[in-house]
Amino acid sequence: MAFNFNWTPLTTSNTSSSAFYSHAKSLLTAALNKSQKPPIIVDDIFVEELNLGQSAPELEILEIGDLAEDRFRGIFRMSYDGDAFLTLRTKVQANPLNTCLSTTPSYTSPMPLAASSPLTIPLQITLSQFRLSGFIILVFSKAKGVTLVFRNDPLESLKVSSTFDTIPFIKDYLQKEIERQVRGLFQEELPVAVHRLSLRLWNPEYAASLGLDAHDPDPSSPIERSEDGSGDDANAAFTNPLLSPSDNPDTPSIVFSQKNLAALKALSEAQKTLSMRTPDISHAVFRVWASGGGSSSAGWERNVDAPSTPVGSQAYTFSDTGEAISSPASISSSRHSLASSMSLGGGASTPSTRARGKKRKHRVVNLRPAKESPHSDPAPDKPTTVPTQATSSSADRKEEELPTPQTPTSPQPQLILSAPATTASPFSQEEKIIFESPISPTSSIATENITYPPTSPSENRRPQLRTGSACSSGILEQAFMKKLANEMQKRIEEERRKRGVMGGASGKMWCDVERELAGVGLGIGMGMGMGMGMGGVGAPPAYRQ
């Protein structure tokens, strides 16, 4: 699944973009001058020009490991190949001896007569042709803030041109040095900055220690959005409304019911002691069950992961807990937790189910396309795919508001819908981010690969779908999905039109309406999709009611 950034407001030369650029420039200038500069820089650093270019970065969700009101964990792939550029202006000290002696105490300085006389040279550096490609691991928890890590070095290449381009030595030096700095920025400073900022936003204690208002930055302010494109794509976390508490004022914080706690306590004590009786927690699925079918999951992995790009397989080396997964069993466990993710949309009507099942339920929604990505393999029915646009009005949809699917028998096609829906709901607060439903061939491939590893107690209830055998049903699903998506689109458009007629109707109301609608569509799609995909096969344990 990919994000579609609405980049045009930044590229058009209207007043709002110029205001945004001037604001961004001033912020960047302040940030560059805040820290202590090396002695070779003898003047303030000014941002002369800043342009985010015509094309937006590409951000793709590879995996969502955990998703709840107060936490999120996911792996993204980000790539950028645009024409953004940044021009800085400052003055540098050209006399190396002056720079060298400026740090030495005067008492031991050799006190040159004139050899250290300063020579300041204006320097202009232009950074352009950013080529970024990286994997972002984003972990959010309301208590611990946002942790954002670049798994690899995101900077592929960068062109540095400066006043000294005619001198190859200085040119090479600047190129090397600035590349090193930018790498450090992405891999070290940016994660720290994001983490601090998130702490300031969500941790009132930390904010109080800074003497700041905990909620002062507006998550949708233009500058923060801009940082997505200027290479700091990781800053998208700032604008992620999922992470913004102010958007969901009525979101309950982590609440454990006493009943659940008691059940969990009994369970944990049962394992600590020799008690023969293990309390049965209904509507719960355990990973141990899932990891039983190692052989089938290994086969699954061979089928899917072997042909995938090395980049893609790298994404699989992470479990949703962040540790590297080496054994197929644990992979299958994370695959299996896919099943539990299906309860996001459907099973959410019984919220207690989730709380009771496990203390911390891991849901993995794998959206990573297989090798046959739409870029390499033009889909035959691509043009007919209607994007399901989840606009800002469908924001903060809550799981509780979704209707219960009638027969949650199969999770299979639901993935296509539920994935954009579940992720779209938090993200869609961002008006500029428009979510498209995934291109059908890829997504269908991805979904068909779902395997429920058989476990000994309930093997007959566990469906096993293999890539090869699922082709026909995939086409069916596609057709259904398209239809469904069309339907939803139509309804949303209708509502929009109505809203346009009404004009002054309050936005909040329409938000609710659209959310409701989307929820209905989702629920229907889920239920029907499950019914189609799985037929009479029994539901996985997660759906046992």
Added chain:
Amino acid sequence: MLTYMDYLQNAFHRATSWDPDNSYVNLTATAQALLDFPTPRGLKMNFSSLSTPKFGTSYSLSNHGVVDGSVSYLYSSLPLHNVHRSAEVDLHDVTTGYRQLEELRPPDNERFWEVWKGGVRVDGRNSLLFGRMYLPTSTLEALYLRRMKPTTQFRITGVSDGRLKSGGTIMAMMQHDFGKWSGEYLYSTDGALIGARGLYNFGRDPRKQPNPPPRTSDEKAVGRFSMGAEFYYGMLNKSAGMSTGLRYTTLPTHPNAPTTMTLTLTPLMGSLSATYAIKAGETASFCSRFDFNMYSYESDLSLGCEVWRREDVEKEDFAGVLKARVSQTSGIGLLWEGRLKHLLFSVGAGIDLRRKDQLVRAVGLELQYSS
């Protein structure tokens, strides 16, 4: 105003007949004294004493926003009998101003330094030890000075400070002065910097002609032309620097007003600096300096003067000196140094006309008492 410890070190140089002026570093000493004099900041008090002719202490307390101070000790193996109390010291010795260069002296014959006692040579080499601890920063400055030969002096300076990169730096310097020429070779641990500088005096060689020839005619100007250069190379950070300079100065026998002209060039960095200083009578000196960089076209013009005030016209007794300078880049500086009873004082201010909001940048008063 020189600190008491600088005054003692100058006294040591005088006592060991070392001429600091015959060094490339002090080629522009006159212009620096008249144009780059520091103005005091805040309130600073110094209490010093030479408790024995060999041992001096100094305590200083200053307050510019924060209160800090320093404690200094100095030991000289040679008794310093040429040191005076603040009540009776010549103000010329504790202030810097127009530097009138004397005729070059030949270095002492090494034989004269030898002391024999019972067939055994017992003379030692005079040395000076100095340490200063700044509080509360706990920065320690240390100096070891050893007069090794009549033409040689060895000097080690060190700073210990936890805030420095490797906890401190040390610089060692070997200085030679043969009268006709002088050279200094130094090594600093900060960036493994090595350096060399030398000064060559044209004209009479004092080693061959110990006494200046008697003046035959008044038309012939009596002056000294000197030329020098310096080179530095930081081995760790691969940074190099060099400069070269010329100086012409009139000698005391010159019939006209004492004049000093210098020209320094930094060829690599394209900077050029020319100074002209004249001592107009006993009580006033004027100096101008023009700086220009041929790469960046940056230029600066500085003007400065010092005016002495006599306490008693009859006697050669001065009450104080007023120094003023004006420069395009660093603004105006004013300094009044004098003596009040037993106290030496120095009042100064720095004024920056370009910044209207903060016209007076630094105002300060420094008091010195020594016994």
